[in-house]
Amino acid sequence: MHQLANPNRFLRLGRAVLPWSASLSLVCIGAGLYLALFVSPPDYQQKETVRIMYVHVPSAWMALFVYTSMAISSALSLIWKHPLADLIAKASAPVGVGFTFICLATGSLWGKPMWGTWWVWDARLTSVLILFFLYLGYIALNNAFEDPVRGAKASAVLALVGAVNLPIIKFSVDWWNTLHQPASVTRLDTPAVHSSMLWPLLLMAFGFSLFYLTILVLRVRSEIAAAKIRNIQLAEAGG
Amino acid sequence: MYPPLSGENLMCVRGDRLVFNGLCFSVGAGCVLMLTGRNGSGKTSLLRLMAGIMAPAGGTLRYYGIDCHENPNGHRADIHYVAHYDAIKSALTVRENLAFWVELHGGGDVDSGLDAFGLLALAELPAQFLSAGQRRRLVLARLAAIDAGVWLLDEPSVALDTASLESLRNLIVGHCADGGAVIAATHSDLGFTDAVTLDVSHFAPKGQVAP
Amino acid sequence: MYPPLSGENLMCVRGDRLVFNGLCFSVGAGCVLMLTGRNGSGKTSLLRLMAGIMAPAGGTLRYYGIDCHENPNGHRADIHYVAHYDAIKSALTVRENLAFWVELHGGGDVDSGLDAFGLLALAELPAQFLSAGQRRRLVLARLAAIDAGVWLLDEPSVALDTASLESLRNLIVGHCADGGAVIAATHSDLGFTDAVTLDVSHFAPKGQVAP
Amino acid sequence: MIHVCSHIVLRDLRLSLRQGLDAVIVLMFFVITVTLFPLGVGPEPNLMIRMGPGVIWVGALLSTMLSLDRLFQHDYLDGSLELMLLSPVPVEAMVLAKVFAHWILTGLPLIIVSPLLAVLMNMPAQGYGVLILSMLLGTPVSSFIGAVGGALTLGARRGGVLVSLLVLPLYIPLLIFGVSAVDAAIGGLPVGTALLFLSAMLVAAIPLATWATSAALRQACE
Amino acid sequence: MIHVCSHIVLRDLRLSLRQGLDAVIVLMFFVITVTLFPLGVGPEPNLMIRMGPGVIWVGALLSTMLSLDRLFQHDYLDGSLELMLLSPVPVEAMVLAKVFAHWILTGLPLIIVSPLLAVLMNMPAQGYGVLILSMLLGTPVSSFIGAVGGALTLGARRGGVLVSLLVLPLYIPLLIFGVSAVDAAIGGLPVGTALLFLSAMLVAAIPLATWATSAALRQACE
Numbered sequence A: 001m002h003q004l005a006n007p008n009r010f011l012r013l014g015r016a017v018l019p020w021s022a023s024l025s026l027v028c029i030g031a032g033l034y035l036a037l038f039v040s041p042p043d044y045q046q047k048e049t050v051r052i053m054y055v056h057v058p059s060a061w062m063a064l065f066v067y068t069s070m071a072i073s074s075a076l077s078l079i080w081k082h083p084l085a086d087l088i089a090k091a092s093a094p095v096g097v098g099f100t101f102i103c104l105a106t107g108s109l110w111g112k113p114m115w116g117t118w119w120v121w122d123a124r125l126t127s128v129l130i131l132f133f134l135y136l137g138y139i140a141l142n143n144a145f146e147d148p149v150r151g152a153k154a155s156a157v158l159a160l161v162g163a164v165n166l167p168i169i170k171f172s173v174d175w176w177n178t179l180h181q182p183a184s185v186t187r188l189d190t191p192a193v194h195s196s197m198l199w200p201l202l203l204m205a206f207g208f209s210l211f212y213l214t215i216l217v218l219r220v221r222s223e224i225a226a227a228k229i230r231n232i233q234l235a236e237a238g239g
Numbered sequence B, C: 001m002y003p004p005l006s007g008e009n010l011m012c013v014r015g016d017r018l019v020f021n022g023l024c025f026s027v028g029a030g031c032v033l034m035l036t037g038r039n040g041s042g043k044t045s046l047l048r049l050m051a052g053i054m055a056p057a058g059g060t061l062r063y064y065g066i067d068c069h070e071n072p073n074g075h076r077a078d079i080h081y082v083a084h085y086d087a088i089k090s091a092l093t094v095r096e097n098l099a100f101w102v103e104l105h106g107g108g109d110v111d112s113g114l115d116a117f118g119l120l121a122l123a124e125l126p127a128q129f130l131s132a133g134q135r136r137r138l139v140l141a142r143l144a145a146i147d148a149g150v151w152l153l154d155e156p157s158v159a160l161d162t163a164s165l166e167s168l169r170n171l172i173v174g175h176c177a178d179g180g181a182v183i184a185a186t187h188s189d190l191g192f193t194d195a196v197t198l199d200v201s202h203f204a205p206k207g208q209v210a211p
Numbered sequence D, E: 001m002i003h004v005c006s007h008i009v010l011r012d013l014r015l016s017l018r019q020g021l022d023a024v025i026v027l028m029f030f031v032i033t034v035t036l037f038p039l040g041v042g043p044e045p046n047l048m049i050r051m052g053p054g055v056i057w058v059g060a061l062l063s064t065m066l067s068l069d070r071l072f073q074h075d076y077l078d079g080s081l082e083l084m085l086l087s088p089v090p091v092e093a094m095v096l097a098k099v100f101a102h103w104i105l106t107g108l109p110l111i112i113v114s115p116l117l118a119v120l121m122n123m124p125a126q127g128y129g130v131l132i133l134s135m136l137l138g139t140p141v142s143s144f145i146g147a148v149g150g151a152l153t154l155g156a157r158r159g160g161v162l163v164s165l166l167v168l169p170l171y172i173p174l175l176i177f178g179v180s181a182v183d184a185a186i187g188g189l190p191v192g193t194a195l196l197f198l199s200a201m202l203v204a205a206i207p208l209a210t211w212a213t214s215a216a217l218r219q220a221c222e
């Protein structure tokens, strides 16, 4: 029980945040999709297929973002043994897998018309695939121990090791000459995308982030509940 | 003058359940402390805390008055932990098995270790051919071969025949005479009439059904 | 009227060394036979012979007068062998662990087995969380859950606290009262004053260095 | 008898389901090894088509092999196996039950995902049916052969690698016929003979492997 | 310190030599997996040349992976690991020693036989030097990465397969650069960059993997 002291504070916070994040994310994603599919102009060379971008790119960003937050909270849990950090990292993983998968799927859907093939083994694509495997490995390792505490610790180390992959994904397009196109929005200087394309993109990205937040709150909540139940059971089981 | 090992209201959590709480103890130089208590009361857990394998969930463990949390190494280097398991490599001979641990602790006397439990005759036998008690004796031989101040023994007498039990007893007596400290968890008494006993069961959290 | 289990000058060879030779024994219904002897004298080996796990290098083992070599199955089906090791799956709960063996022996009473060693409280706990003694109790629970005529116990009392030791003793007494036979190898006496004891060391080959 | 066997099967299934994403992990190994090859060899589509069936079959056999320790090793180490042999249940029945459980946990999932990998290897459409069929025949054989290897290497140190050493050569015929069947299907040739050989191997493996495994288990617990 | 480490290395070497030609078994696994491919894919010479480097590298990585249980698993199960952590020797030193021993027992033999397999795959002469060089750089990395995986999965269910799941993705870069180096050499292109990347990975792996492994080992013995 003593471990659950400050998760309780989280629960209170979560209860306050949840309705807002949930509704807002729906609104953003809805608006973003609308702008993306009906308002924004088709690309002069990519034609309508460019609309895939509005799902592909934000999910790609999320794939990276979620892993980053997962790695950070893993570090926190290892250094300060903060029980909440474990739960957050654990709760993030499935979301990350989801976004990574969407990124891969939309990417290869896009690749068919653009590159004439579903899949090419270039640096960007491969590194994202590795990210996908890393997420899966994290989840597998986290569930591989009877003792949940050990699972959390072990997978935290894995998350940190895997963080090496993030810069590779991000800069693969610059380091190697790949089919995949380099960053045009997330550049340090001004974005090289017209605002009519930029807005839906950002809306989607924002909506996805809020979605992530929502799922996070929900899952951490259920994790805490599960921990409570486990404690009660063990206490009943006695010495 | 601080005791070699002492603990102030130690708390132990295994998995995520509380095993014992508020446990205090102190073992002076030349003393034997017997840990008793029903199965699952936390003797092994306590020994693992003392060995510094697990960190206590609460309370402090002191080695000659210094908090072990502050310098884990000083305290580790001076400890022998004899566990339920025997870290024996069946591919190596009896001597090689012991010799490795001696090397790892930076020196010691292999032969006297083997001799202390009458293993010299078996020294060149691959450890896989040892019987339960012979294995146990090989584990205990570390005590005689490598000198450390604090001995943590988890049911050391298991599978020992009367002769070996006698030599173990002598070893402990000798160690105490040299000002060492011994903490042994056991169900069958080892026959140290003057030893202090600590019943771990007393520190079980309140209102827990006995298993 | 034949004894449940008897052997005529049994010989045992482990690896390539002779462990014992010309060993004769006989356990009548309702009797307890204690195997003693120094480490490595061959108690475990003898029990494994009796269980039919190893074939004797010489001599014959008889189950109710019939040579076990002729019908191994009849004799196997009626035996409990409690070894040094515990065949416990840490992923399964305590109850599931016991239940599996019950099923395998075609029936028995799981609950009474757990109850006999006060494990009902732990029944739903994954076995991995058990302490050394709790594991041992789970192994012994088989004796109470599944009924077999002949019990072969290899140091059954290891790691048991006094309470569990008492229940083991009662179990054995009850078993003997029902006309069962018990053969136990042990170093610490289980307190059966009327039990026959057999010192395996006597049958060690002549002129062998004591290990 | 059947009743008891079902209990052994259930226990193995439960054990591995308890053990988290057990079957899933083998699957992932399958997927990863197969994806390794395009990475290694370089992904020209036509080259991939040529390699596809071979790589998928090799991956399947390797992952079956990796999962063999689940069969007897654990039960041997913690002594369960010895007690099972002491139980009234005949060894052969036990072996059949355990191999069956192993196949459910390994072979079946492999069969289910192999079409996806075939897509990844952009295999022509006419190949799929035969691929699945050949694996339906082949994976049980690989489980049986694996059982023999696993039982023989009990108690041997380095079991894991030794098993693969014993088992892989025996897998070669499986590989050859499995692949040739799929290749034939892709090439529009008759697939009958190859599948026939696979079925023959299955029929032969069941009694032979059961006997050999039982014998090996008895020895291991001497 | 060095002295003690040498003792750990010696012990591991002795253990595996006692345990029946341990290294040899891994080696044979390597050879068999590599030879499986011509069987699976069908041995057209030009196809083989294309596949050669990739298959050899994949085989090497798979056999390294299979041999990982030797690293910590046994010591963990029999409690040696715990006692080692209790000993005055710092964990990091122990990890380095054990990884080094593992490389001597696995990486080195692989490097030695790989030219033979290259012949089998009729690789052009100019490839050999770079193949060996790339493996000299790559195999230690794979041992280090493997150490992390092995340590993390101590006490986990299905350790064996789980390790591969964790380790193989991290092997992918190794594979890509290793193969591209050899391919470049065969094609007569400059091999500098690929080898540079491999060396960079080695430099990065040593501290990172040592830290991660030590942390994981400490956790395992909590």
Ligand code: HEM
Residues within 6 Å of the ligand: A053, A056, A057, A060, A061, A064, A103, A104, A105, A106, A107, A108, A110, A111, A112, A114, A115, A124, A125, A128, A129, A169, A170, A180, A181, A182, A183, A184, A185, A186
């Ligand atoms: C499965 C295949 C693909 C994967 C795994 C993938 C992965 C990624 C990733 C990880 C990002 C984020 C990069 C960053 O944050 O800087 C990204 C961005 C992007 N991808 Fe893809 N991609 C794939 C296919 C494609 C295809 C076929 C196209 C179109 C030709 C494409 C166009 C883009 C664009 C325009 C961006 C935004 C770059 C920026 O502005 O930052 N991607 N992709």
Ligand SMILES: Nc1ncnc2c1ncn2[C@@H]1O[C@H](COP(=O)(O)OP(=O)(O)OP(=O)(O)O)[C@@H](O)[C@H]1O
Residues within 6 Å of the ligand: B128, B129, B130, B131, B132, B133, B134, B159, C014, C015, C016, C017, C019, C037, C038, C039, C040, C041, C042, C043, C044, C045, C046, C211
């Ligand atoms: N696998 C083996 N190969 C060769 N010799 C063995 C093997 N196992 C045991 N031995 C030898 O057989 C002898 C008898 O072993 P056993 O385990 O039966 O002794 P024990 O009476 O049970 O001893 P303990 O009281 O220590 O359990 C021992 O001296 C041992 O060295």
Ligand SMILES: Nc1ncnc2c1ncn2[C@@H]1O[C@H](COP(=O)(O)OP(=O)(O)OP(=O)(O)O)[C@@H](O)[C@H]1O
Residues within 6 Å of the ligand: A147, A238, A239, B014, B015, B016, B017, B019, B037, B038, B039, B040, B041, B042, B043, B044, B045, B046, C128, C129, C130, C131, C132, C133, C134, C159
């Ligand atoms: N890995 C674990 N996870 C959770 N709980 C555990 C774990 N190991 C042990 N326990 C619990 O901790 C308690 C103490 O275990 P411990 O082994 O210290 O008891 P013990 O006093 O040594 O018992 P015994 O006399 O049987 O050896 C037991 O009730 C056990 O259920």
Ligand SMILES: [Mg+2]
Residues within 6 Å of the ligand: B043, B044, B045, B154, C131, C132, C133
């Ligand atoms: Mg204990």
Ligand SMILES: [Mg+2]
Residues within 6 Å of the ligand: B131, B132, B133, C043, C044, C045, C154
């Ligand atoms: Mg014995």
